[in-house]
């Protein structure tokens with residue numbers, strides 16, 4: 528299957544598709560499980576002594592709004608995204624919350640960051656690296672623009688671990704792989720990074736994993752399936768009818784309280800030599 532990662536090719540999407548992705552990013556940020564994973568690494572960062580923070584692939588600005596709301600952050604943060612609609616939305620949300628003085632969002636390509644070397648204390652990529660065209664080039668740019676001794680954080684899912692329960696295990700597994708492969712350009716990148724990051728001069732100071740699991744009710748994985756099943760359909764991997772049966776079964780399980788889905792997410796905190 529050829530991945531047609533919507534976040535990679537975001538500037539080819541129409542306004543309706545963009546609006547759905549904006550809604551998905553914002554609903555994911557409000558999801559208690561996902562919000563906890565963000566909070567977990569943000570609260571471990573030295574925000575009080577980090578005047579300049581960069582968030583690459585910032586989307587609607589969820590990460591920087593969360594940082595800017597914190598009392599221990601007194602610096603300036605910049606978010607970069609390739610999608611002008613997301614950047615405009617992110618600036619609007621920040622202004623609406625009265626955070627505009629501390630965060631700013633700009634259009635840019637993560638593969639070629641428009642900042643001088645060593646200009647940030649902390650550089651973050653929150654669910655970016657699984658989507659980009661060339662992950663090592665992006666990480667190389669993040670390593671370039673962070674100051675020596677500064678921190679680079681990479682957070683993302685290992686989407687080869689994405690699993691929805693389905694009684695026909697073979698088809699269920701194929702559907703899991705199709706969801707991962709149709710949606711993410713680099714579904715397995717997080718398992719490669721412990722080997723690759725040190726080669727970029729980024730030394731591990733912390734790394735941990737979290738299983739995002741929903742049992743009985745579905746919220747995070749409901750929105751995930753609603754957003755990405757259309758991309759599996761468009762890939763032509765399976766007859767539409769089989770995909771509809773899979774999707775209806777998931778929705779019924781959520782209504783019956785018998786739902787099960789899970790995926791592993793990893794956080795890597797590194798320091799530039």
Ligand SMILES: C[S@@+](CC[C@H](N)C(=O)[O-])C[C@H]1O[C@@H](n2cnc3c(N)ncnc32)[C@H](O)[C@@H]1O
Nearest residue numbers: 534537552584585586589608609610636637653
């Ligand atoms: C899954 S979203 C994550 C957004 C945000 N970090 C969050 O967690 O809410 C991935 C984002 O990466 C952006 N992106 C993908 N490739 C990019 C690139 N080459 N340069 C800049 N942004 C990119 C997309 O436009 C999208 O906003």
